Amino acid sequence: MPLLARMLPSPLAIDVRRGAVASLGSVLADRRIATEGRIAVAVGPGQGAQIAADLDLPHCEIFRVDEGTVDAATELGKKLRSGAYEAVAGIGGGKTIDVTKFAATMAGIPMVAVATNLAHDGIASPVSSLEHEGGKPSIGVTMPIAVVIDLDYVRSAPSHLVRSGVGDVVSNISAIEDWELAGRVNGEPVDGMSVTFARVAAEAVLHRPDSVDSDAFLTVLAEGLVLSGMAMSVAGSSRPASGACHEVLHAVTQLYPGTSNHGELAGLGALYASFLRVRHLDWPEARMREIRDCLVRHELPVAPSDVGLDEEAFTRAVVRAPDTRPGRFTILEHLNLSEDEIGRSVKDYVEAVGR
Ligand SMILES: [Zn+2]
Known part of the structure; x- marks a missing residue:
């Protein structure tokens, strides 16, 4: 009898708990996503500085994402490509995560979605919704390799x-x-x-x-x-x-x-x-x-x-x-x-x- 099944792409790690952001570095190292710590981190304008200070990633490079546009994502994608990073973490709300997913796909490196609120279902999806020429098309991108949801940050977001x-x-x-x-x-x-x-x-x-x-x-x-x-x-x-x-x-x-x-x-x-x-x-x-x-x-x-x-x-x-x-x-x-x-x-x- 033939045994047939299909393989489903899914993130390697799902981490939902309080304080998840603080141990992001170890999650990435344990899962062999980034063994040398060459990580780029994209943060939104809101909690960016605070989050960067909480990370256990001493050598990461931080990029700020101000807009949820294709242009902003392309700009970030170019920087990621020239920086030889092992992975990029997008930390923030939907806009930051969507921009980072697109940029990571462009640069051909894995992306870790670190969600600080639960406003929508784009956290672990292979879709980026970005503003472009007056519209907001949904663009196919690669699925995040890991999903981290920090309940401490979620709780501090507007309810x-x-x-x-x-x-x-x-x-x-x-x-x-x-x-x-x-x-x-x-x-x-x-x-x-x-x-x-x-x-x-x-x-x-x-x-x-x-x-x-x-x-x-x-x-x-x-x-x-x-x-x-x-x-x-x-x-x-x-x-x-x-x-x-x-x-x-x-x-x-x-x-x-x-x-x-x-x-x-x-x-x-x-x-x-x-x-x-x-x-x-x-x-x-x-x-x-x-x-x-x-x-x-x-x-x-x-x-x-x-x-x-x-x-x-x-x-x-x-x-x-x-x-x-x-x-x-x-x-x-x-x-x-x-x-x-x-x-x-x-x-x-x-x-x-x-x-
Ligand atoms: Zn929706």
Whole structure:
């Protein structure tokens, strides 16, 4: 009987705990990622100096990342290439990590993602989302070789940023529904292993009664975000973690720059998409309630007004949403509602989820 299996690329090390940054050097040495200590470290403008002081890496060279743009990432990539480093660690929030992933891929060296907040699922994914010529495309990059999440730093980040990761991971439930819909309607291949990672990540967070105040919750959230990254790596795209939820979020960001943040908008988009499923696809209403209750429990937005948008503004974003991701088939493309119908659905949605 043939024994067939596939190999999945994954980070060599996942380290989620308090004080993880301080022992970064030993993690890199133990895992043979960097045996000579020739490490470049990229830090964001916020906590950069503090983090650099905490590191047990006496000979590392520190680079500051000020912008989340392709230009900034290319600039860093050139410096990494000329410096003969064994590895680069990107320490900070999503922007710093995305810039470092891109630069490391360009320089052909391994990248270690050191996350200081849990705002989104890009920590362990093979995707960089960077600003370029007015847009923010998702660019394929190599998967981080190690993922380090320091709960001390996570705790010192503004709590709304930590909570917003809940919205991003829970939005997987909606993204998976969209993927399976595309499978049924268009015959798009659905990868069961990728779905397994993405769904388990979301379900692990969905029903927990505790909050970002507890280390146990933060650990599960961090691991959920890592698993979401694995799901994307297996799928070779953001499909398992990005459907109508993220189309709505990208449209909001394009139309109303500066509104809320990634994870909060992903959760809101997922809840609205779930409402459409209940109304048009006979999705169980109890399922939508579970998502709503989870978002409310973590003080995340559920209505457009929670992120400062009125119903008309949100309607415009939903109308625009499919254009943000051409080729991705979700409930929005499936229903193909007119602007009037979308306007009515948003009104009914607000009534249904209001608190
Ligand atoms: Zn996301």
